[in-house]
Amino acid sequence: MPLFGSLYNGTLHPSIFLLVGIPGLEAAHFWLGIPLCFIYMVTILGNCTILFVVWVEESLHEPMYLFLCMLAVVDLAGSTSVVPKMLCLFWFGSREIHFEACLTQMFSIHALSIIESAILLAMAFDRYVAICKPLRYAAILTNPAIVKIGSLAVARGAILTAPFPILASRLPYCRTNVVPHTYCEHMGIVRLACAGSGVSNMYGLTVALLVVGVDLGLIFASYARIILTVLRLPSREAQAKVFSTCGSHLCVIVLAYTPALFSFLTHRFGHHVAPCIHILIGNFYILVPPFCNPIVYGVKTRMIRDKVANLLLRRKDIPKSGAK
Template identity: 55%
Template sequence: MAPSNRTTPHPSTFILLGIPGLEAAHGWISIPFCSVYILSLLGNCLLLVVIKTEPSLHEPMYLFLSMLALADLTVSSTALPKILSIFWFKDGAIHMDACLTQMYLLHSLTTMESGFILAMAFDRYIAICNPLRHSTILTHRTVAKIGLGVVLRGVVLLAPHPFLLKWLPYCGTNVISHTYCEFMALVKLACADTTVKKAHGLVVAFLTGGVDFILIVLSYILILRTVFKLPSKEAHLPTLSTCGSHFCVILVTYTPAFFSFFTHRFGSSMAPHVHIIVANIYLLVPPMTNPIIYGVRTKKIRERVLRVFSIRGFPAVS
């Protein structure tokens, strides 16, 4: 459907443009997007099956990882089908309620992802800095409470977003220069003072991803301080290697997240298609890479996956 302008302040339908400036290449761009989606579905489903069926993986770290996998699956399935329909069928039309629902789900789920990564950092902190109390502090009951708290935080803090956007006047255009419905992309369409909405978005972003990242950095500072106090230097690397997978997930998740966040709000001189591509990387790549990182680097998961596929003869690398 071709983009069109609206004069009504409350349009019933928005038009998702895709990647501005690269419309002619949407067909080619859809190939890596579709591949990422398929790998995300396969990787996270396999990870969930492995964790559920392997009793030795019923530990806090892997339980938090399974929660992260569920959030990743939902994020991918919320965004990708509509993105692919834009690329393949030029079907960018999306009802306003569906757009607000997608926006709410994506923001709340990415907030949950950040919370689960923080929970995994807390697990590594307890395991390394207070190993004798790890099993008594992080019981299954405590893990469940932490997981529920992360979910409720994402649900409650992001709940005002759809209502803040619902009744804004969109008297200029109903065309969203993006591949999915995003809070700031909708705010920029409004022909009204959006200072309060922008401030609310910044506060929520800081209270979720910002605070999570600060706490993760603090946990790793404490971990490093504990590790380098060990009397044997030979013990440093094996101890830190237990954090390797988690550290890779942090880099993959937060690097494009912060880049996308700051460029959307302060990078007005950046080419639109660059921002949109980074925003899609932030949303779609971590769900694909997270199960790969843990599958490759975690011996228990790797061995279980090989047993699932009845593969023999692979060396077990710690």
């Protein structure tokens, strides 16, 4: 297969890209694959457990847990779009990724990140309605309303991300096809172009600022109203209970946005940061939230913790009851 052999929309692009992995740590790739595989396995197990528990327990068919299921699906899709190829790179030296597959991975990563941000906003809205407008909770967050929120989250992610691969595919890549990263990330790809990528860079910056700015602003506004409402409660025990119900969601927000903001800032402004730090932060942003989210909700949400324990105890009792 020729390296530079196909035309796409009148521009020259490589048939394949070559992923480097983590620059400077190539010798440690095999060993880095071990914790990566563990993280991926726990991510699949934890998120599938959340989905299964909510599915089988009718008492959990409530907006809060339905949004949590959406988050679990997005986390599974996001990890699966990246980790298998990374493991092939780390363990088997499989560096090649076809141009079209690279663009597809780019679209998946950024679209799922935007969808996850929208779901976190929806979860904050859920807590706001539950605490600040409890009498209208059932009327506002109906099943059709939840379906519409989920559909809008997916549509927003797809629409805002679609220009990324389109703009990237129109750039000529005549200098190199070597990607100094573990996956196809928008900024990492367009920097390889041998023509001006200002439009693509500006669009990526605008989308990032718009999504993070709007979603985080609305999340902060929701929790500001929640805090004011909780502080008016006469009982400290009631205040502690309400804050406890919001604790898991706040932990997930910190896990999702902190590495994402670090990755964004180091890409745009961290020109003196070592390349391996860029890549490690980018991997942290992709891998850690899906790994930690089910653990956080499993530990801090009593209903999920109790349902998982009940299911495990029920399975242990089945052989005993059958023996009788």
